[in-house]
Amino acid sequence: MKRLVAALLLAWLFAxxxxxxxxxxxxxxxxxxTARSGLVRVAYGDLPESAALLLGVLVSLTPGATTVDIDPQRREFLLHLLDLDQEDAVRRTILEEFARPLAVLFGRRP
Structure with a gap:
């Protein structure tokens, strides 16, 4: 996947x-x-730190989730979710959809 395609895919996924x-x-x-809100940890794998930072910002800009902390040693986010019933969906979206184009944009092979 080329960087332009990765950027367009990332923009589409975010929108x-x-x-x-x-x-x-x-x-x-x-x-x-009444939604059950709370904190969850989501690993971001081998994404470069700058890609993880961008991913954290994208997560915070979407309604329903906020990045509370990014731990570079443990390579994970601490997220606040408005609805904990969406935890699996949020985790899947981050790991399966956003990580690949971000890896390409930041010079890593997915």
Whole structure:
């Protein structure tokens, strides 16, 4: 995957998650359901630190999740999730969708 393709894919994934996260947050607010929020740790593997930083920012910009801390020694994020029922989906999105284009953008082979 070339860097331009990786950048376009990353932009598409971010835009999609921005809309879907906003929609899920709106539904939760309008339904007045009580979500179980909390902190989770998500490993970011062998991404370079700059790629992990960008990923942390992207996560924080999408509704429903906020990056609280990035631990470079343990190579993981500490995230606050609005709905802990979405933990597996958030983890999958980070590890399976965002990590590959970020690795390409920052000069690593996925």
């Amino acid at each position: 999609r998650d921005l809309v879907l996260g906003g929609w899920a947050t709106l539904r939760a607010i309008l339904a007045r359901r």
